[in-house]
Structure formats: C-alpha cells, structure tokens
Amino acid sequence: MTEPTERPETSATQRAYFAIRNMIVTGNLDPGEKLKIDGLRQRLETGASPIREALSLLTSDYLVERIDQRGFRAAPISGTNFQEILALRCTLEDMALRQSIAAATTEWEEAVVLAHHRMQRAYENGDSRFEDLHKQFHMALLAQAGSPILLKFCSQLYDLNIRYRYLAGSSQDYKSRDVSDEHAGILKAAVARDADLAAAQLVSHYRRTGSYLAGFFGEPR
Amino acid sequence: MTEPTERPETSATQRAYFAIRNMIVTGNLDPGEKLKIDGLRQRLETGASPIREALSLLTSDYLVERIDQRGFRAAPISGTNFQEILALRCTLEDMALRQSIAAATTEWEEAVVLAHHRMQRAYENGDSRFEDLHKQFHMALLAQAGSPILLKFCSQLYDLNIRYRYLAGSSQDYKSRDVSDEHAGILKAAVARDADLAAAQLVSHYRRTGSYLAGFFGEPR
DNA sequence: TTTGAGGAAAATATCGATTTTACGGCCGGT
C-alpha cells in the first residue's frame, strides 16, 4: 500500500486506491470535485465496496475529504495549505535526513546511489517512470532514519506537494531547472556523511521549487 | 472523525470506527490480535461494510494493520516502536507549541485555560472523561500553530502513546505522579508566552512518562 | 515419525440490491 511502483496488485481495493490516488495527484480529478461512487465504479470497472474502501484510505492521506453523509470529494487546495505542506516537509525531511546520515551504513549508501542512478537515467531518457523514481530517491535518503512513522509522514507530504506541482502544470519548467545538479549535490553530501550540508541542500532544493510554485497559488502572509 | 468527544454520531461507520479504536487503545483488543470481520460484526451489531471501512481508516492511524488478503489485525507493539513514538512526539509537539505561542491570541489563551480547567476538574472528581479532556488540553495548546496537518500528526501520536500507557496498566500510577503540577506549569508558561519554558516543560512532561513506561516494553539501543 | 499433498472448513473480498438520507423543484399559503 506504500510503494506506487509495485503494480502486480491483486485486490480490487488496491487497484482502486492507486488509480484514484493517481487521478487526484495528477489533477485528473479536480480539487474540490465531488467523487461519486457510481461514477468511479463505472470508470474503474469494479464494485462499490472497493471504491469506498479506497476513498477511506485516501482520506487519511489528505487527498480526499469525507463530508457528513454526502460522500467524498477531492481535497481542496489553497495557498496556505501549500505553504503548510512545504514548511512541514522541510522540517521533517531535515530531521529524517540527519538521522539517516547519523545511522548510515554501507547498504544504505549503496541503495541511495542506486536510486539516484535510476532516477537520473530515467530523466535523461524522458522515461515516464521518472516521477516514481524521483520519489524513491528522496525516500531512500531518509530510509535509514529508522523511523517508519516519520518516513510515512514524509511520503504523504511528498505526494501532497507533487500534486501542487502537477496542478501548476509545471512539470516541464520544474525539470528544466538544474534539478539534476541539486540532486547530485545532495547525493554527494549524503555519501560524504555531511549531515549539515546535505540537509541544507535538501531544504534549499524544496524551497526553490516551493517559491516557484507559490506564485500559482497565492502567497499567504 | 477527529473529535472523540462529539458522540452524537449517526453513521454505522463512525460508530464502528470509534468503538474499535477505543478497544484497541484501551487494550480491549490485544496487540497483534486478528480482527475477524464476523466477530466484530456481531459484537458491534452492524454489517460487514462499516466494519471494513472503519478498519481501513484505523489502518492510517497505525492502530490496525492490513495483511495481504488475510484481513486485519491490531497493530503490534514493541520497545522500538514506543521509543519512536515518544521521540517524534517530543519533536513535533515542541515545534507546534512554539508556533502556537508565536501566533497566540486572546481567544487561544482563553481556550487553553478553559481546557485545563475542565481537565483539572475531571481529574479531581475522578471523572472518566479525564482522558478525553487531557487530550483536548494538549491539543488546545497546539491549536494556534495554524497547521492542521501537524496537529493531526500530533493527535495520532498522542493516541499511539496513550495506548502504551493503557497496555502498561499504569493509568493509576501515572496519575499519581504530580502531573497536575506539570500541567499547571505548562499552562502558566504558555499563558506567559514563554515559548522556551513551555516547550521545555512539555517535552520533559512527556519524557518523564516515557521513561516510566519504557521499563514495560524494553529499552532498545 | 516426519513430510507433503489433498480436501474440507472458515474467513475474506467482492458484488448486487435494499434502505436511508439529502438535495432541488414545486405547490400552496401569505
């Protein structure tokens, strides 16, 4: 239920969960849009139960809201919400990365290098899996923190953030920045076990995309 | 779905959610125990759908685990898990409390004082609502941080922590400590807008109960 | 005695249908 890449799912609930989640994150479903059970049921060719269960799960990911007894809707967006996500993300990932580096092992280091390579390769090839691999790289950096709950928090915030990026329709502009250099810098500092440098670069990496996106959603005070 | 106190629920899903959640938190359902749909269905006198939906929601609260195609079970416990919760709680609540005090208003201050009074009153009367009011006091402290997601994280961690307290069967021992003084100290510092002092007392408050409980679950390195 | 395969029993996941609830327009009253 955590890895978006492992797609040999079997249960209808999982299929519905990932499908709806993807639709919301990529903007295929508009923020605030009413999510009718029957509509999704037909669209995904499944029963009502898996849909309801999937929506319940997405509720806890802050991607879906449940209203009284009137069903579900895609979570709305706002500038303050975006700022909150950005700020939380910086704080939590900074913490997680420091813990990760403090507990660094050879295995972790190799996993990070590997994740980076795969992401970079997909980037150069224009592979559509880049988004998934990008997330996996960032998560690999934090994995050694040894705090599953913290990791899940970061994962959720990552998805919320990427949703705003999709909604701004800026996947291209975003990539055209020199994110590759930024990723390389983070990787280098992490491998060198330089927690301060790595964390600083990571946070700066986020704030840069953040300030870019902030224009689209209004900057609250 | 957030406030445990507002009990005029209508939907079967909500009833099931709070009922099962309460059973897990208070130890009425053992950690790791298999949660059979049919058993719960009879126990709560409802259909299978609300049960499944409630369990799905609890999954995201880390109180229930879903396994492959083999149903659900109550989340297991461990010393490392407890330590993780404690550490995360200290970090996140420290942050939230500082933000809350930084954005303090008269309304917030009054709400905090009120929440403390209610909790204290219930404590002196041996009122069973103490646990709920205790949580409400702590959440009131953080409410002004203006970060709903952070608040929810703290709320989840609070529930996970209180579960360990119940499992240690130490509700009494816990209360017999001078928690009243600790709460009063936090309240005083918060009202005085002394973020450093308030945060320090809050964290120390948690660590004290934490080190007490650590003995029950083993201290991982 | 242990191991492995087969089958029966139980539990889960899913579906289709029923019941309940909320919303929007209509009608009558003021």
Next chain:
DNA sequence: ACCGGCCGTAAAATCGATATTTTCCTCAAA
C-alpha cells in the same frame, strides 16, 4: 411576488449473499 414546507429524485450507506482465497486438518507415503 415571496417565503416555507412537501414531495420526487438521486446519491450514499448499509445489508445479505456469492465466489475466491487461505488455513487447517487428515491421511498416506517415505
């Protein structure tokens, strides 16, 4: 013409039942 309450429609929530999967027990063979 406007306001308030009633009814029809649509959607959600829930239930009962089915099909599929898993588990456990038994029995036979090594």
